[in-house]
Amino acid sequence: MRIIAFDVRPDERAEFARQTAREGVDELVCRDEPLTAENAELVSGFDAVLTQGMVGYDANLLALLAGHGMRVLVTRTIGTDHIDLAAAERLGISVSNTSYAPDSVADFTLMLMLVALRKYKQMVYRQNVNDFSLPGLMGRTLSSLTVGVVGTGRIGRAVARRLRGFGARVIGYDPVPRDEFRELGDYVSLDELFSAADVITFHAPSTPDNFHMVRDETLARMRDGVVLVNTARASLMDVSTLITGIESGKIGALAMDVFEGEDEIYHAFRMHDIIANRDMAYLRQFPNTVLTQHVAFYTQQAVDEMVSHAVDAALRLA
Incomplete structure (x- = not known):
């Protein structure tokens, strides 16, 4: 089998090199650039194409790629x-995603939760100007709080297991309840979760039903001072609602690893550029918001697994 991978980062190359020795892999070509309409002809002659998640593959682009012979597309993302x-x-294109152990995102989620609850961002800002005072820095302990987990798949359950270790009361919502979660927390309706939780962490996929789960009317049902954590998908939250919630104090703290309009911003060197995302810039400046650049997944273990599982999928589908 001949495989071509696009948008290959330096941290992926060691695992890609290991994958070239796999049985069934005759050739594995790695390219730094993303796969776009401008270089679509590069897929010609290959049995499978591996991509990342920073390019949108709409009907027009897929048709162009199919015209160059692409029949298997594997994204190195969940x-x-x-x-x-x-x-x-x-178009007759087989598509697959990849997977990796939930620990990377689950650990990062707990970190964001603690950073928000213990007001770490404010502490760092003050320390940088030699302000070591205490007023305004009092935090809260997880053991005193109810944490709502929206989405109880592998990552949501891994987060719940960690929360139990901190002594938090855990409640969860998922349209498909899982027995494994019942050992970690109690299932409730989404409305009940929104109204009962002090902290809400989101681990749901991006679907039409989940679009802007956090919006004006749902935020109104949440507790005053609610802490929101999103390491899943940006589309789960309406940014205008988040801004209003922070300004009014309805949201006590916000931690997000994803952001609407992050494409071509996150994972890129933009130090000398004008970033045309006003909402991102505006939210970042609040003392009780933490924005990270879509890195919850980013551990060596997860990167290696995404590469190897992508090759698994290519071998299976081609």
Whole structure:
């Protein structure tokens, strides 16, 4: 089998090199640039194409790639919301995502939770100007709080297991309840979770039903001073609602690893550029918001697993 991978980062290359020795892999070409309409002809002659998640593959681009012979597309991400799956099916393109152990995102989620609850951002800012005073820095302990987990898949359950270790009361919502979660917390309706939780962490996929789960009317049902953590998908939250919630104090703290409009910003060197995302800049400046650049997944273990599982999928589908 001949495989070509696009958008290959330096941290992936060691695992890609290891994958070249796998049985069934005749050739594995790695390219630094993303796969776009401008270089679509590069897929010609390959049995499978591996991509990342920073390019949107709509019907037009997929049709162009299919015209160059692409029949298998594997994204080295868990999410597939950047790919028009219906168009791919019509064009005869098999699509797969990849997976990795939930520990990387679960650990990062707990870190964001603690950073928000213990007001770490404010502490760092003060220390940088030799302000070592205490007023305004009093935090809260997880053991005194109810934490709502929206989405109880592998990552949501891994977060719940960690929360139990901190002594928090855990409640969860998922349209498909899982017995494994019942050992960690109690299932409630989404409305009950929104109204009962002091901290809400989101681990749901991006779907039409989940679009802007956090919006004006749902935020109104939450507790005053609620802490929101999102290491899942940016589309789960309406940014205008978040801004209003921070300004009014309804949201006590906000920690997000994803952001609407992050494409071509996150994972890129933009130090000398004008960033045309006003909402991102505005939210970042609040003392009780923490924005990270879509790095919850980013551990060596997860990177290696995403590469190896992508090759697994290519071998299976081609």
